[in-house]
Amino acid sequence: MEQNKASASIPPTKRVRCIVKLGGAAITCKNKLETIDEENLKEVSSQLRQALIPNSDSAKVLGMDWSKRPGQSEPPSFVDEFSDQPVVDSESFIVVHGAGSFGHFQASKSGVHKGGLSQPLVKAGFVATRISVTSLNLEIVRALAREGIPSIGMSPFSCGWSTCQRNMTEADISMVIKAIDAGFIPVLHGDAILDTLQECTILSGDVIIRHLAAELKPEFVVFLTDVLGVYDRPPVEPGAILIQEIAVREDGSWSVVKPRLEDTSKPVEFSVAAHDTTGGMVTKITEAAMIAKLGIDVYITKAGTDHSVKALSGILKGSIPDDWLGTAIRYMS
Amino acid sequence: MEQNKASASIPPTKRVRCIVKLGGAAITCKNKLETIDEENLKEVSSQLRQALIPNSDSAKVLGMDWSKRPGQSEPPSFVDEFSDQPVVDSESFIVVHGAGSFGHFQASKSGVHKGGLSQPLVKAGFVATRISVTSLNLEIVRALAREGIPSIGMSPFSCGWSTCQRNMTEADISMVIKAIDAGFIPVLHGDAILDTLQECTILSGDVIIRHLAAELKPEFVVFLTDVLGVYDRPPVEPGAILIQEIAVREDGSWSVVKPRLEDTSKPVEFSVAAHDTTGGMVTKITEAAMIAKLGIDVYITKAGTDHSVKALSGILKGSIPDDWLGTAIRYMS
Numbered sequence: 001m002e003q004n005k006a007s008a009s010i011p012p013t014k015r016v017r018c019i020v021k022l023g024g025a026a027i028t029c030k031n032k033l034e035t036i037d038e039e040n041l042k043e044v045s046s047q048l049r050q051a052l053i054p055n056s057d058s059a060k061v062l063g064m065d066w067s068k069r070p071g072q073s074e075p076p077s078f079v080d081e082f083s084d085q086p087v088v089d090s091e092s093f094i095v096v097h098g099a100g101s102f103g104h105f106q107a108s109k110s111g112v113h114k115g116g117l118s119q120p121l122v123k124a125g126f127v128a129t130r131i132s133v134t135s136l137n138l139e140i141v142r143a144l145a146r147e148g149i150p151s152i153g154m155s156p157f158s159c160g161w162s163t164c165q166r167n168m169t170e171a172d173i174s175m176v177i178k179a180i181d182a183g184f185i186p187v188l189h190g191d192a193i194l195d196t197l198q199e200c201t202i203l204s205g206d207v208i209i210r211h212l213a214a215e216l217k218p219e220f221v222v223f224l225t226d227v228l229g230v231y232d233r234p235p236v237e238p239g240a241i242l243i244q245e246i247a248v249r250e251d252g253s254w255s256v257v258k259p260r261l262e263d264t265s266k267p268v269e270f271s272v273a274a275h276d277t278t279g280g281m282v283t284k285i286t287e288a289a290m291i292a293k294l295g296i297d298v299y300i301t302k303a304g305t306d307h308s309v310k311a312l313s314g315i316l317k318g319s320i321p322d323d324w325l326g327t328a329i330r331y332m333s
Numbered sequence: 334m335e336q337n338k339a340s341a342s343i344p345p346t347k348r349v350r351c352i353v354k355l356g357g358a359a360i361t362c363k364n365k366l367e368t369i370d371e372e373n374l375k376e377v378s379s380q381l382r383q384a385l386i387p388n389s390d391s392a393k394v395l396g397m398d399w400s401k402r403p404g405q406s407e408p409p410s411f412v413d414e415f416s417d418q419p420v421v422d423s424e425s426f427i428v429v430h431g432a433g434s435f436g437h438f439q440a441s442k443s444g445v446h447k448g449g450l451s452q453p454l455v456k457a458g459f460v461a462t463r464i465s466v467t468s469l470n471l472e473i474v475r476a477l478a479r480e481g482i483p484s485i486g487m488s489p490f491s492c493g494w495s496t497c498q499r500n501m502t503e504a505d506i507s508m509v510i511k512a513i514d515a516g517f518i519p520v521l522h523g524d525a526i527l528d529t530l531q532e533c534t535i536l537s538g539d540v541i542i543r544h545l546a547a548e549l550k551p552e553f554v555v556f557l558t559d560v561l562g563v564y565d566r567p568p569v570e571p572g573a574i575l576i577q578e579i580a581v582r583e584d585g586s587w588s589v590v591k592p593r594l595e596d597t598s599k600p601v602e603f604s605v606a607a608h609d610t611t612g613g614m615v616t617k618i619t620e621a622a623m624i625a626k627l628g629i630d631v632y633i634t635k636a637g638t639d640h641s642v643k644a645l646s647g648i649l650k651g652s653i654p655d656d657w658l659g660t661a662i663r664y665m666s
Contacts, residue, residue, distance in 0.1 A: 032406070064456075066439050067461070067468065068367050073365070082454035085453035106399050110415075117516060118516075120418035121418070127485065128398060130486070134486060145464060150459075151460060152460065155488070155491055157487075158492050159492070160505075182527055182533070183450060183456065184459075184460070200515070
């Protein structure tokens with residue numbers, strides 16, 4: 001899919017268990033400029049801790065964000081307790097987050113995705129977009145660190161990732177691998193990056209996930225969103241049906257295997273045209289299908305629910321319980 | 334000095350005019366945990382704008398930080414005015430900043446510089462240090478962007494820089510070069526990074542500067558600090574003399590050429606032992622001398638003064654005016 005120079009030669013010594021996408025809509029307040037949904041982010045971080053450090057006790061978590069908190073002038077006092085901590089080897093996860101209400105205004109106002117850095121508006125928008133998305137990245141790294149997750153923020157721009165006419169051409173993941181091997185949880189994000197043909201563009205979190213999945217072959221990928229999963233029509237419409245399982249075939253085509261319509265015992269049928277107007281659902285499935293085609297299970301579910309706990313734990317890899325609500329996209333040979 | 338793999342093959346198309354070190358003490362409140370000296374940072378940013386974009390008018394600056402300001406819910410309204418802006422090609426500068434009251438507590442408490450990531454305290458300290466220094470980096474990038482400087486934060490960790498037993502072994506500067514060629518001002522910082530032998534360490538801003546200077550051969554390097562320059566003893570002591578000019582010879586040795594003691598017409602003499610107890614002055618001169626030996630002028634002066642304006646403008650390259658207060662360290666063939 002993408003050409004990659006350096007990563008192929010440095011396989012990670014630790015197998016990556018899971019790549020998690022924190023959807024922008026799940027962790028930010030979508031219609032409030034640059035506002036984090038603190039409650040959701042805290043819940044998501046706590047669930048990630050449980051998945052990363054099984055049997056961890058929330059009451060005993062020692063946070064790794066030692067910055068002073070607003071209104072305080074001293075760092076947290078628990079820092080001295082670390083010396084008595086046992087060594088905990090966490091699972092290898094990678095977190096990638098979207099932008100939500102961060103970066104969007106700056107990018108769309110200036111048209112960074114269309115390129116043209118010689119235009120003052122685009123150049124300023126590039127700078128403004130990076131400020132906005134890196135400030136969200138910092139807050140997510142902080143939230144994860146407060147849960148005792150050894151999170152490390154990594155910007156695609158700084159990692160040297162770039163595109164050519166919006167196709168990813170350079171994305172050396174050796175630093176991501178080194179961070180994982182050192183026991184950290186890399187936290188990447190959608191970013192404004194350089195493009196060799198159009199000078200600059202926006203690299204989305206979904207494209208990052210696809211690239212990392214292809215290179216690192218994680219056991220599974222989880223997309224945490226603000227809805228339960230993929231529906232056959234916008235979920236606010238009456239009668240919208242949650243698609244629970246999609247099978248992807250060798251040629252990249254996909255079909256719904258669950259639920260089956262009761263009267264025909266056939267998969268739900270829907271036309272592509274209908275979906276393209278319903279918030280990019282086909283795009284979402286197509287992205288997920290490209291990952292599933294590699295033999296990697298993809299689970300799309302709502303952040304901060306029992307269903308996301310199950311998805312992150314990896315127990316869905318065997319069979320999907322009937323009461324799990326979400327969309328599983330899997331390869332069918 | 335340091336081995337570098339990729340950078341040698343990609344020379345920048347733009348010559349770097351200046352590398353500026355923003356000393357931690359100059360932009361943060363040294364004894365107040367994680368507190369920025371907002372007034373100083375604003376003044377330094379304004380002076381940098383004047384150096385980068387000569388003849389720029391402070392009243393007409395359109396900021397590049399479009400994030401909402403505290404207490405506001407809307408982005409700044411001036412964004413629409415960018416379309417009427419002329420294209421401005423700024424000078425090629427690189428900014429590197431220290432940590433000051435950011436990162437220091439986290440790093441020293443955990444001993445990140447000594448390595449040992451398998452110890453829970455060190456691992457947590459690594460995460461906490463990166464959170465602290467990247468939050469300072471973001472604030473500096475914001476301050477520069479508000480002055481219309483196209484600043485781009487770049488973390489040495491994310492750039493893939495690492496050391497072996499604290500000696501820099503991998504520091505691919507190709508991304509720094511690409512950012513400069515695209516018209517941006519990279520803003521790097523002292524960081525917690527991986528070390529192939531001791532697992533992790535702290536990479537200081539001064540080491541970054543030395544590496545960048547050796548690779549990029551800027552016209553000059555400016556260290557902005559909280560004192561006027563290098564003195565013959567701690568500047569708080571009575572009778573401390575500001576050393577205005579130091580000459581560095583081919584073999585790396587250096588001597589004071591200005592001021593000369595009036596009664597002997599000889600350079601000021603001082604013993605190395607005496608300085609080692611006076612806040613690392615010899616270390617500072619030695620670092621600067623290594624850069625000067627490359628034929629690159631180094632100016633150490635107080636941030637936010639008329640003297641820093643002169644140093645940043647490059648006019649000291651010819652001759653140093655008698656009323657300039659600071660320390661110039663230059664190669665003498």
